Amino acid sequence: MSRPSPMEESEDLSHGETLRVLGRALRFVGPFRGRFAVKVGLMLLSLLPMLMLPWPVKIIIDNVIEGRPIHDPIRPYPDLIAPLMNSLAGYSPYELLFIVIGFQMTLFLVIGAFGTAGSEGESAEGYLASGYDTASRTENEANAGFSLTGGLLGLFDFRWTMRLTQALNHHYRTRLFGRIQTLPMTAFDDERIGDAVYRVMYDTPTITNACYRILLTPITAPLHILLTVTILGSLYGDRPILVYSALAFLPIAFFATLPLAGAVRRMSGQSRKAGATATSTAEEGMSNILAVQSLGGEANQRDRYEADSWDSFSRYRDVFRLGIYTVLIGGIPAVALGSYAYFVAIDGVIAGELSRGDFGLLTTYFFHVVASAQMLGSLWFSVQASAAGLHRVFFLMDMPGEIDDPNAGELGPVSDCIEIDRVDFAYPDGTTVLKNIGLRAQVGQMIAFVGPAGAGKTTLAYLLPRFVAPSAGQVRIDGTDIAGVSLKSLRDQIAFVFQETILFDASIEDNIRMGRADATDAAVREAAQLAGASDFIEHLPQGYATPLGRAGGKLSVGQRQRISLARALVRDARILILDEPTSALDPETESRFVETLRALSRDRIVVVIAHRLSTVRAADEILFIEAGEIRERGRHAELLAIPDGRYRRFVELQSGADPTISKRHDP
């Protein structure tokens, strides 16, 4: 359990790599540029009313209650506000109150706030409850909708944002899913399915935070600061210290978070990996529930899941702790600075230079600037966790998949032959599986691969649809090297029946139709007939419409095998490859099937891999494969005639094992 498989990426990203990852994520925003621009516009629009919010309160306190006349403020109004204020000059306090409340009501409707206190405003958001682990938080991220304001504007902004987020996420995860499908089959040998599911569902939403932070914050935060500082400056210009101390929060936040950026990135990655492992364990146990129950492995599986799950929880806490550290580190200078600023403001009130209304205003604006400054300062830190998730996604996207050569031709209907020309095959880790394979099969022929288990027969069969590529040599169909044709056109010509039957959660009909999407009902039934499946299907209450349930769990193994045979047959491909197609069939069904194969091979090339002589005997050519090499080839009778031949010995063992055959051939 210690050696990482090739699919596990390293968890450590350098800062440079992080930047590249983030840059790459941003490129996904491309198609949504316009929408993003609108979002920026909405955010900017939201800033203005927010800056106006403190004023009604100030007017009420200073001018309504305390009766101070409008045109005689303690401090002159900022240029932006002055004209508005002056237009209110002539009204009595009661009238002012009426106007102000009316204004607040309108504001309340439009932006969902009538004052600056928390209780006087609410921004539109749709964040639902989530748990204390990475995965359960992702749905909020994938559907992030937020606004700086509330009210009608806020709701519109919120909806706009959520749709934008979803569009971005959808784009991203469909891209990932598409890439995963192109990964070669061998990739799924080592890769755990649950991990892939985790990446598609729970790692992709990291793009939300990354893009929003990087694109929106650097625009809105400085603007916000600028606006606020301008107002602050014009109001309280002789105490610039307030402005400077607010701005100082930027470097504080920056330096408090920078040292931990790398750590949070690393730990987020580990937290995700742990979550993926737990998901994998659960997935494996659930999809093999029959085996788990039969073998009594429940306790075993449960213990594994328990350990994996708690591990993912622990790692989540690790990341959380890092956040705490930044708060603690940056907290002290922040509190000091904030206290100082507060004191300066209080002093101003005591000295009579500020009214109490001004004090409220001042402190509010101060915290606006602080918030934006902190957001800017901790920007790098706040995208690290996202970078970890993005890295996991890109890693999978970048894995070499089965991609067609851009110059790939198309393979037409097969009319002649398949040739395998001096082919070797070895796994990436060096294990040789096939050596110097050469064969030729004509349309109208049925060839069989026979040999002991593990000899490489299945791998050899995988060469034809290019599930694996040869390390040396060529595979040709109708004289064309299959490496140079598009995979789709190649595989369209081949119907492959795997050794392990795989069916899907759909009706029998739909499963069979997977072989050929445009197959008519008649074709489906005919294929089922040929496969020997129509009998039992017709006896089912819903017949062909019977839902198979997960992986066809309600049928016996033999029945499932016959459905998968029907699926291959409906494809009507010129090349038919079957890997142990009769292993679960009884002798009677098997012999009928072999006859069918013979009939089919008249205008096709049929390749069969089998142990059982009854299946193999009918072949036009038998290739006896042992330890990756073709030892003997020829017709059944020819091979038997070889004195001391390997095939012969193989056959003898088979029939010798039959208790019913005595040397005297006694019926």
Place this chain on the structure above:
Amino acid sequence: MAPGTIRNEKAKPKPMASATPNNELQGLSHLGDGGADDRLRMRLIFRILVRCLALLVPVRKHVLLLFTGFGTLSLLLLPLGLLFVDTLWTRVLQGNPMLEIEAEFFRVPIETATRAESFGPELRRLVAERLVIWAAILSVALAPLFIGLYYYQIWILQRVNQKLRVDLLSHLQSLSLRFHSDTTVGDAVYRLTQDSAMVTQLVQVLVLTPLTAIPQFIYSVVVIGLFAPALGLILFGVVIPSLIAGAWFSQRMRTRFRGARETNAALTGRIQETLAGIKVIKAYGAESAEAISFGRASLKAFDAAFRARNLYAVYSMSMFWLFGSVALFVTALGTVEVMQQTELAATALGFTIWNLGLYNYFKARLGGSVESLKDVFRTWGRAQDIAIGLDRVFEVMDHAPEISDRPDAIRLEGVHKDIRFSKVGFSYQNDRPVLSDVNLTARVGTITALVGPTGSGKSTLMALLLRLFDPSSGKIEIDGVALPNFQVESLREMVSIALQENVLFGNTVRENIRFANPRASDQQVREAARIACANDFIEELPDGFDTLLGERGSKLSSGQRQRLSIARAVLKDTPILILDEPTAALDAATEQRVLQSLGQWGQGRAVFLITHRLSTIRQADQIVFLENGTVAETGSHDTLMKMPGGAYRALVKAERLAAEAAAR
């Protein structure tokens, strides 16, 4: 908790139309259309939330500690907070003389501070200094405590979540295969990850928010009522329309929340299924079709999430509009009171008329009441989602497993005599039976071969022996005692099986062999591998027994996987051994070796051999020929061969002819 043990006590009666076992999945929210009727009503939601409190029981000590901590800190801060706010706003900023307590706290001379004339700018500045410094120190000192408590809270809730996850997994494992074949793996994973996570918000929803927000609201209303009863009444009056509006929204929200969860679970399921079947998808060029399906499912999930969250946002904003406008209105009225310097209704608070200081306090209380209402209703909105998530967990947990122990079930300690099937019948659906009237007896120390065409019910018969299902009719007895009398776990401990589909897990070879018997020693593992004739190839693997197998054990050939399966069955060392097509993937030579080895090892056990390969039958003492779900013939090979027109004889002849032809 041991698998397969008692769950039936917790079965919640389901209000379903036809409550036959085969309709067990009606109402289970997996259909992905969000249309499952809203079975939840308010009180059921409360029941769910309350049921979750039971999950807090194992961690109650921690919860108590946590609350004590929070409580203490809050109690400490409350009076301090009031003190600070009053000092700042009323005394320092406004210039009113201080109260004695305040003067004492800030260590300023009481006589000067409490008298208007002497409470001048210098003194105010001094108090301000001290106040700010005190506030700063307290923040720095107490913040870590609060943070620490919050961290503690997270740890506790993770523990609760963990328990729920493991319990759910455990229960899923005990459910019948019928259940599993009708649900997707992805849906189960979604429930384990996303739905169960909702339990962490319980403390928030059930305890914290109600306990803090509701009292705060009442307090605020009372205080404002003391200032001016009319205002208090108006404020209180907003509760009723809020509740009505809340209820109206709640049901709609619940439907949409369920839809969002179902579609996302369905999406997860789709991804899992595609990846599990990727071989076939590649072989049949179905990638683009799958990609389109995925895209559709993804959009469907997003649409459902949009509808859910949008409604939630509209709900929150609407509620806020409701009480916000009332609050604004009340503010206006309050302002008027201040302008008119009206007398207070209650003078007991130390003020007699409305003034600015009071006004600020009034506004603060008003704000507080709005905040608490906001809190309550926002939490209530989230609670709908939480309840739906938890309902999805509980509906699985409440699903009574088909097979569960009777209260008086005894342990099966050993198998000494025989296993008897009497008139056993079984069908998956209420239709064509898979088995009918099966009678067979297998004595310990014998090998019984089950032979017959595919679909004749051989594997199903063995599944019944394992009690993966119960027979529809008839009974199965071990040593004369019917199976339901035994604890399921103990029964399965007495049986080991090598399955027809050789399922291996993404683990090391050693761990795979040890799957059913995790405590076996390495020596025993080796021995089991030897008996299964697997140790030769295992030793040739790069890491030997420690070689990591890919998912589904895909690095090995089928013959190698089969032998590992056999080794796994052997290691369990049980009195009953079932081999389901044990040599289907083996070539003749290997098959011979394995069968011989097993034959020796099998002495003294009851061995069932399912096969339709005659070469495997050599060692059987008894052959049971199944056809169409019934026993056509029983007997030894010789007996059956003597039966004129016998099915077994015909089969043997057919295969013999084929083999002879092959040998020629």
